[in-house]
Amino acid sequence: MEVIILPGNKEVGVLAADAIESLVRKKPRAVLGLATGSSPLPIYDELARRHEEHGLSFSQASGFALDEYVGLPVGHFESYREVIRREFTNRVDVAPENVHGPDGAATDVEAACKAYEEAIKAAGGVDLQILGVGTNGHIGFNEPGSSLASRTRIKTLADQTREDNARFFDSIEAVPHHVLTQGLGTIMDACHLVLVAFGAGKAEAVHDFVEGPVSASCPASILQFHPHATVIIDEAAASKLVGAATYRHAYDNKPHWQGL
Template sequence: MEVIILPSSKEVGALAADAIEDLVRSKPTAVLGLATGSSPLPIYDELARRHDEAGLSFTQVHGFALDEYVGLPAGHFESYREVIRREFTNRVDVAAENVHGPDGTAADILGACHAYEEAIKAAGGVDLQILGVGTNGHIGFNEPGSSLASRTRIKTLAEQTRQDNSRFFDSIDQVPHHVVTQGLGTIMDARHVVLVAVGAGKAQAIRDFVEGPVSAACPASVLQFHPHVTIVIDEAAATRLAGADSYRHAFGNKPAWQGL
């Protein structure tokens, strides 16, 4: 696990975008795992800028969203399919049919979850998975207590998560109680995981999953077992890390050829 501490969200987004650009330029058919929430937005802004100004192309790229609310109608402004389109895929040249998301409106949710797992496999697996982290340590919508080997499935949102997400709705009453999410085992299958987080509100979660024990009580801690994880955070999110100085030293002296 590599921890990189940068001054601001803009620099966090730019460094994560560097990893994605390197991947897409070397493998035009790359499969990206796409996250929503506030943390990935600087990444998507930077990728859109590079598409417009530097010709970065996504025409052959496939994207798989991490999760989706259950019960929101198709086209709802806060459905994650719409958020991904609005914040990223409609701003670049990725083909609409290459962007996939869990189906939160399916009559057969279990069948839809299985089909989503199979679709990821059929695409060759995720090359780079973008992640954020919740204040309670969730990744995707794998709330505390989730099996570390879990696959795509329906989950009940923790009340803290509903409160955190209520800022995107008119009131907390509009936030669904259930979601479909890639499981922790599904996320761990990605070849490279890039997790981004900014702000003091994420500092304890960062401390818990980077330096704490691996436990279902902190789902993101499973990333300690992943062979290629990059954690990119700002100074505010790093305030509780005991090893912050060591992480800064390691990144500051990293060989340029090594990349992310």
């Protein structure tokens, strides 16, 4: 796991966008794993800017969302399919038919989850997965206690997660209790994981998954087992890392040719 500490969220977004641009230019048919929430927004803003100003193209790329709420009407403003369209794919030239998400409106949830796993596999797997981390250490919507080998499935949201996400809805009562989410095993199949986090509110979770034990009680800690995981955080999110000086030294002296 590589941990990179930068001054603020803009710098974090730029560096993560560098990794995505490098991938897409080398592999135009790249498969991107798309996250929602606040953390990926600086990445999407930077990629949209590069598309508009420098012609960075995603016309042959495809994307798979990490998760989706269960029970929201199709087209709901806060459904993750709509959030991804609004924040990223409608701002670049990704073909709409190449953007996929779990079917939160499915009547047969198990079949929908299996179909989503099969669709990712049929696309050749995810080349680069964007991730955020919840205050309780979740990635995707794999809440504490999730199996480290889990695949796409339905999950019940923790109270803390619903409270954290209430800012996107009129009230906490409007936040669904259930989601479909890629499992930890599914996420770990991606070739490159890029997790971004900002702010002091994420500092405890960042410390736990970077420097704590690998445990289902902190689902993001599974990244310690991934052969190519990059964690890009701001100073506030890094404030509880014991090894912060070591991570800074390693990045400052990293061979340029290695990239991310």
